[in-house]
Amino acid sequence: MEGDNRQTKSGITRRRFLAGTAAAGAVSACPGALAAAAPSAPRYRVAVIGHTGRGNYGHGLDRVWLEIPETQIVAAADADPKGLAAAVRRLGNPRPYPDYRRMLDEVKPDLVSICPRWLDQHCDMVLAAAERGVRGIYLEKPMCRTLAEADRMVAACERHGVKLAIAFQTRYSPKLAVIQRLIESGALGRVLEFRARGKEDHRGGGEDLWVLGVHMFNLIHHFGGAPQWCFASVEQDGRPICKEDVVEGNEGIGPLAGDTVHAMYRLARGATAYFDSVRNGRGSPTRFGLAIFGSRGVVQMFNTGQIPDTYFLPDSSWSPGRTGKRWIPVTSAGVGKPEPLENRGLHGGNLLAVRDLIQAIEEDRQPLASIYDARVATEMIVAVFESQRAGGPVRLPLANRCNPLTMLE
Template sequence: MLPYSHASCYTSYGRTELVAGSDLDPQRLQEFGDKWGVEALYADYEEMLAKENLDIVSITTSWGHDHAAIAPVVAASGVKGIFCEKPIATSMAEADHIVKTVQDNGVVFACAYFRRWRPYYHALRDAIANGTIGDLLTITAFGVGTLMHGGTHYADLMSFLAGEPEPAWAFGRIEPPPEGATGWSAEIDPPGSGYIEMKNGVRLILDGVSKGPISFVIAGSGGQLVVHNDGRDATLWRPPDDGGRWWVSEPFPLPPQDRSPPLKIVEDIVSCMDNGGKPLNDEENSARAMELCIALHASHNAGGKRVAFPLADRDLSVDTW
């Protein structure tokens, strides 16, 4: 659903105007300027921050280590809002620094974990909170893949669906790269699986070996929601009214996407700038998504032992594209 790129969202939304851009690649920078009619183009983003009176800055560089380097500088520059690609960093030490700098400077921060702005996941969260499946027990994600690039998306969503409980401990396994895999995904951000117990007793389970579009089984004391195709289809399973052994199913209706998630993020940032409050995925949520997945690496590195939250090793670093 369009608009989807950061630039197209700023040009589509009536409250924002795209006025400047920065890129180390001169050709790509000029193509950006030509496409969007932007004349204030900079090779050095710090020069852009110093010369342009910017309200919101998007950080759209590819690598996590670049997000970690750029975000604190932008947060301390006087801007009011930041829209950052994920993950926000490579280690919890970097993430902690971003959280502190954002909060010290009163910046509205949102990270591009888009599923928090999808209405069908809100419908599922509401159903869980309203007791449709009884007391929530576990959320299992299938098709997680690489932990930092993809897994942080799903760990963040699972935390959102569960009502943002605090994590207690986790154990995990880093999976061997798929046969024939090459490039960054095989070398620095491999698939991973793990088990995370929250302080309220809810369990989050990430399956990094199964294939197909991301799917979830959300299990409660009185039923299950089985969600396929990344939230496009859902089925509710519950015990029969007559007390029989076999559960019965029915389609669980989900609302359609009305506007693109990145556009809704821009709207959310502007609303928070106007009225206060936090976006659906703020600096603390985005740091938490990282910590849930880095914990699985920490457990694997310790021979599969259980690791506690907050993670003791704040310098353990896992990069991703």
């Protein structure tokens, strides 16, 4: 079955899940040791693609290579002349190109960073890089605008043997291995549900779902398994969205609607997941993050990056006001232990991600946050709008690979 094939390629089996978690912990625990072990001469030639004014260079996807000894940035492309000049200064004077296709043709890099936050060019950029024989791609999230684009990107990378890693920086956090140990040891109990929220600022609703929810969906997929179905509602001003509510979304998202999103998913490992976002409903401090509810306690993780704020509540009632139980900080060293690592935020996550991408190329495996994981997260987003359009639950993988908002009547 097509769905089973995708599940296998995205690494959903228990063996690969545990191996991936262990690999992330190993890479995260000793990034300095890995860098020290690298040879002094660069072995990988890197090209950077940005677009000033249309997503720029993402969250540091250009600069990350400067700290990877076995790589050298040899070229940068940006259609904006001022932005290109600034990138050349910032990145150590690589060859400048106004056209990324010409850069790929002439430079023939081993690795490419596709940096713009705006996702409307992601598909074309990935196809161009894959078709020209690059070995690896580091891509800013979200992956692309539609599932049809995602399918084309996957097909191109498969056809040309390209490893693609998506910038889900939290996937590489060493804290994920600690959370997995809480699950495996039984300390958290049986995992019953996942609850995630976006930042719920002015982007709350559909834009929050795309831009920030994508991080949460990757974590839900990682811990809970592949989504089986989605049942969701999308509202505008307190009523279900209609065709007239659809507008062109920010950051190249394409057709978009909704200031309120409520979504429910059934996951392969038996738990249920929820995602919610309400415009201008943000908390202080932020509620942006993921909570994992087990039969013996709760884990909460806030924000994204290398060392996200994480806490464990050993309370089967989930109600510390009644039981007097306390939230215990979770670090990369374990529950209630001091944090031994410097928190370098998203940049730290980028360092771990590109290190893993290089290892994936050398070991001929998928990156920990692979193109298949990126497609699953995209599918979880699109399923929200497809469920709203259908008026009920929809099964995943979705049969409809287009943007459901273009099909509203």
